[in-house]
Amino acid sequence: MLQRELIAAVRAAATADAGMDAALMYGSFAKGEGDAHSDVEFWLFLSPDAHARTDPRAWIAALGHPVSYVLRNEFGAHVAFFDALVRGEFHFATTDQYDEVATWPERAAPAEDMIVLDRSGRLATALAALPERMPLPPxxxxxxxxxxxxxxxxxxxxxxxxxxxxxxxxxxxxxxxxxxxxxxxxxxxxxxxxxxxxxxxxxxxxxxxxxxxxxxxxxxxxxxxxxxxxxxxxxxxxxxxxxxxxxxxxxxxxxxxxxxxxxxxxxxxxxxxxxx
Structure with a gap:
């Protein structure tokens, strides 16, 4: 499945990027629900200096899979379209944005299935603060x-x-x-x-x-x-x-x-x- 190849490519690219402190996968594949129609979705946390010099489109292109188009969506994420219209969603963030993770309404997947890379351990700490499921109002x-x-x-x-x-x-x-x-x-x-x-x-x-x-x-x-x-x-x-x-x-x-x-x-x- 192309999506699993992309996940492996992101893991390798994030590990090889010295400026990247952590990478997180969310969505269907993190939950174990991914299929041939699912997106692959990531948050990538770089040091502020590395973030300033990173070209998101070039980073995505370097994954080694053909990309037909890249756009930036209304949430600020870069969305790439791979073969068979498989969508990849990439949020290029800085290490100053870990606090934002702690404000998410839920984790929705086991933390170990979401963490692609975590050099400093700060991503695991942020995820641990989240409820597994969003608490519903009374x-x-x-x-x-x-x-x-x-x-x-x-x-x-x-x-x-x-x-x-x-x-x-x-x-x-x-x-x-x-x-x-x-x-x-x-x-x-x-x-x-x-x-x-x-x-x-x-x-x-x-x-x-x-x-x-x-x-x-x-x-x-x-x-x-x-x-x-x-x-x-x-x-x-x-x-x-x-x-x-x-x-x-x-x-x-x-x-x-x-x-x-x-x-x-x-x-x-x-x-x-x-x-x-």
Missing amino acids: PGAFVAEYCDPWANWLVLAAHVLRRGELLRALDALGHAQRHLLWIARRAEDATGHWLTPSRAAERELDPRTLAALYAATAPADPVLIAAALRAALAEGRRCWRALAERHPGETPPPPEDLLGALEALLRDTPQAHRGS
């Missing part, structure tokens, strides 16, 4: 952080759909869907891939839940968007009620007046009845 705080935004985005999506702004409605629906995935995962106690809730959803969620989540998707068609919003409303309401029943007195129940008004609005959306 029931009441969960509603404020995940359920309330779900409702908010659905109401916005319904209004802009009625205005005829299909792309904006889909954008709002996308935000609602992501929060719906978190709500469904919490309702099913399927919280293993929390930071990317769509990851492995087909393996980890109940088929009935998956069918409801699929129904909450749509192309840019007003009838199908309205149907997706109704599906997202029904599934989120079901999951929220289940959480409230599971944690009585801790999880506030869904705001039925609001959700009922939204249900009526979606039922009365002219586009929802086109062709019926």
Whole structure:
């Protein structure tokens, strides 16, 4: 597998680079979940002097595998595209940034599987400070952080759909869907891939839940968007009620007046009845 060859090449290059104090691998291969479609992802910690004289593109090219393109993403990482469109993500950092590692929400993999190189031991210390899994908020705080935004985005999506702004409605629906995935995962106690809730959803969620989540998707068609919003409303309401029943007195129940008004609005959306 090309990804394993790239991991070995990064390990060799990091070890040979005298200016590099540590290298860390994260993502699917660190978790033991990597396959032919997975990225390879690294943080590379160089001394400030070495960082200043390192050309990230040249460092990546020197790994010995053909690269078709390198870009810098919105997080400041260099993303390289290797054969078969295998993605490699490289964060070139300095040794002054170890404190940032300690602020990550979770480690998500055994530290020994993440450490590619650690000359000073500072990387291991930073990783040891992290929880293996991101601690989830208690029931009441969960509603404020995940359920309330779900409702908010659905109401916005319904209004802009009625205005005829299909792309904006889909954008709002996308935000609602992501929060719906978190709500469904919490309702099913399927919280293993929390930071990317769509990851492995087909393996980890109940088929009935998956069918409801699929129904909450749509192309840019007003009838199908309205149907997706109704599906997202029904599934989120079901999951929220289940959480409230599971944690009585801790999880506030869904705001039925609001959700009922939204249900009526979606039922009365002219586009929802086109062709019926």
